[in-house]
Amino acid sequence: MSEGKLIKPGVYFMRGNDACVEGALVAGCRFFAGYPITPSNEISARMSRRMPEVGGYFIQFEDEIGSIVAVLGAAAGGVKAMTATSGPGFSLMMETIGLSAMLELPAVIVDIQRAGPSTGIPTLVGQGDIMQAKWGSHGDYEVVAYLPNSPQEMFDMMIDAFNTAWKYRVPVMVLSDQMVGQMIEKVVVRPYEEIKLFERVKPTVPPEEYLPFDSKYLVPPMAIAGEGYRVHMTGLTHDERGYPTTRHDVSTKLIERLVKKIRENEKEIGRWEEHLCEDAKLIVLAYGITSRSAKRAIKDARSEGLKVGLFRPITAWPFPHWGLNKLVESGAEVLVIEINMGQMVHVVRETVNTKVHFMPWAPGAVPPPETIVKKIKEVYSK
């Protein structure tokens, strides 16, 4: 890795989308494919300039489908690869996200969420891709999705995203939004010795003994093209050799492993932030840009004597329900606020053992702190 051309450790004033690019390059990403879409365009623009400087590859594809498929092709060649998009492009990528899960070829997909549905409001904020990120492709598989709420996290979470994608061989999404992607804030780039990068686990057995989908591992070692392992990968349900099968016992093994590798490691992957939750009677759950408005609302509500805290999921998937469940043991209730008409709230209701309130908020704007305070008072008194 030509570290000389990477961003120097230090303090920067940076746009979220630019921080995303620099974080990805530090994470070892050397292939980017994408298609123009607002509000993610700063990412591909900076990538087109920066990738050649670090000896990496940039291609603007003919569409989002080609982009994400090419990302998988690059991963098959052993190169850390990513794409970036927004709602409509993210929708187009869904089938290939399933392919990434099925071939166990790692991919990082940055989604700068905007207002939907359909073309929606391309220039304004939304958080409507939370469910799509996990359930968008057909069939059973697991993914990981991060929820940055600042340019700093846009930088840091690219490193987490690549490490997780290559460690578990899954598609990993960074679900940012128009506000976080386009705001300019302080970004601290830590010294490189503090940044740990995960590299692929290589096969140690000779090619004739290698099983690309060996079920003795949750995450099998990964051979790449041209290494002599003569791997066959197919989107068809396959056995441990990678050969198609219709046998139920064999397909069960595969599907269970695809979900178990995340489900059994959810506590290692899942993350959240707690703020003033110790004595809280009401815990506001908010993520991404919404968490920042909620934080201000909690400060204001506290000044009026209301015991309110903030639970901010940092991973949407796996959803860190065990963290929130611990906080509600004392009987605290939860108020979910997100910029959609109800997505993560369903998961909260399913997994958290307390009364769950919800404040829907149509995309195109961030709910202002005073609106959140009003809602806090409405449910707090009950």
Place this chain on the structure above:
Amino acid sequence: MSESTPSQITRIQEVKKLLREERLPHIWCPGCGIGIVLKCYVEAVLKSGIPVDKHVIVSGIGCSGRAAGYVRIDGYHVTHGRPIPFAVGLKTVRPELEVTVFSGDGDLTAIGGNHFIHAIRRNDDINVILVNNFNYGMTGGQYSSTTPLGARTLTSPYGFIEGSFNIPYMAAVLGANFVARWTPLHDRELTKAILEMFKVDGFAIVEVITPCILYAEMNGFTTLDWMKDFRDRCIIDHDADLSKANLTMDPNKPIILGNFVRRDKPSYQTRYRELLRKVKG
């Protein structure tokens, strides 16, 4: 029939070594031409002088899409219409690999049509073996983007009225560096064309008109008739006017075959390496 010579036996054994025999029998119908096309590819791999481990095959969905699963080299069987962008991603980051897309007419020119035209525009350094059997055989014989006018298929019971792609013409007009068309009857020419494609820096395509028993049956003939037709109707003309090379139901119109185009524009991957040298200094 004369006995096989020792050199032929060695060759057959070498070809067999490159097939995943444990996966046989393959799914292709008796009378289908895809197996011959696959044999030509495998022979070309063996004759290429490029180490076998540096060859990669990428397929999409459909009958031809199953090819990647039968060859004992690195093979990727991806989603419908997407083998080209997968191959482009792989070839871009691993230029030392010889990446070949092996897929069908529907996969590459209907659902994957946009990637097809843009890969030719970029001049991606990949080889494409496009098996054209005029229909979606895997799903029961629906019409495709190459079905000739008038042909009967599962979804054109009254005869096909849409119009079809003339693949060599399209690829040549778009600027492909190598364009050829052969049939399974011309297996030696096809193998040679594939070998030539390995040498091309840039987009190289061979359309292989391939008999399909389903399509033949729906149109009142057999694949044996089809092979006889290849013998009787084919004209090898490397300098043919490709605008007239469209395939029709007219039994009197010749089928034009040949290695039509050989250009040497640098590929996208070569241009990118130049860009890298310039930027990195």
